[in-house]
């Protein structure tokens with residue numbers, strides 16, 4: 624679905640943002656793209672949807688170079704940017720004017736999403752609150768029913784019930800045919816939503832891993848004191864939060880926040896452990 628090899632990109636030649644970046648995203652998954660502020664998440668998504676152009680390397684979507692912005696590709700991908708601007712028309716008018724760009728648009732699904740999000744369907748979009756506008760656009764994005772759906776910080780501006788609703792709707796929208804990518808710096812928002820975690824740090828992808836596999840390989844615990852065998856440890860008010868190798872126990876919950884902190888901090892033992900037995904391209908650690 625998305626194939627990136629050796630991507631080089633920078634807004635200026637002097638300060639490259641990505642160097643030798645590799646990433647493969649497949650159908651049938653919900654990916655969470657994590658990175659610190661300024662790591663380049665939005666920029667990577669823009670490269671994927673053809674709104675920013677690589678300085679070098681390959682960035683293909685649906686088998687075509689993203690930068691070509693071929694009509695057939697654009698009809699099968701939807702990008703929801705972080706900042707949204709809605710026109711001063713009713714939701715119905717917006718759908719009438721825009722849905723035609725997406726051949727698989729599902730009007731019944733849109734009605735369902737808007738009702739679940741409690742977005743007033745008859746209102747003029749600019750008269751809605753920012754959160755309501757965002758929920759309208761999320762509903763529209765899901766209903767567009769494209770093979771690739773890319774959402775940049777979709778949970779920004781959503782209240783707590785809406786975040787839960789968002790997770791539920793995303794889960795129901797996933798099919799074997801679709802690939803959903805969500806970027807965020809709010810790691811907790813992705814818990815119990817994504818199946819694969821992608822971490823962008825230091826100009827490249829440092830992790831692209833299935834959460835189920837991570838749960839089989841790692842355990843996350845809070846203990847009175849960290850030990851030498853721990854792969855990563857972080858002090859907290861309740862003791863030490865540690866990541867350990869899972870030596871044959873049942874896979875538990877992956878603490879995404881702790882894992883993220885470890886990967887963007889100093890965790891050479893964890894890095895070395897995770898890079899064992901991995902394919903040549905990814906996960907890259």
Ligand SMILES: Nc1ncnc2c1ncn2[C@@H]1O[C@H](COP(=O)(O)OP(=O)(O)OP(=O)(O)O)[C@@H](O)[C@H]1O
Nearest residue numbers: 634640658659660661662663664665666667807808
């Ligand atoms: N149009 C632009 N021109 C020049 N520099 C840019 C432009 N857009 C982004 N940048 C810079 O590129 C870097 C990455 O920005 P980007 O918005 O991709 O990061 P991000 O990971 O999405 O951050 P955040 O979590 O804060 O949204 C930042 O240093 C930013 O200042």
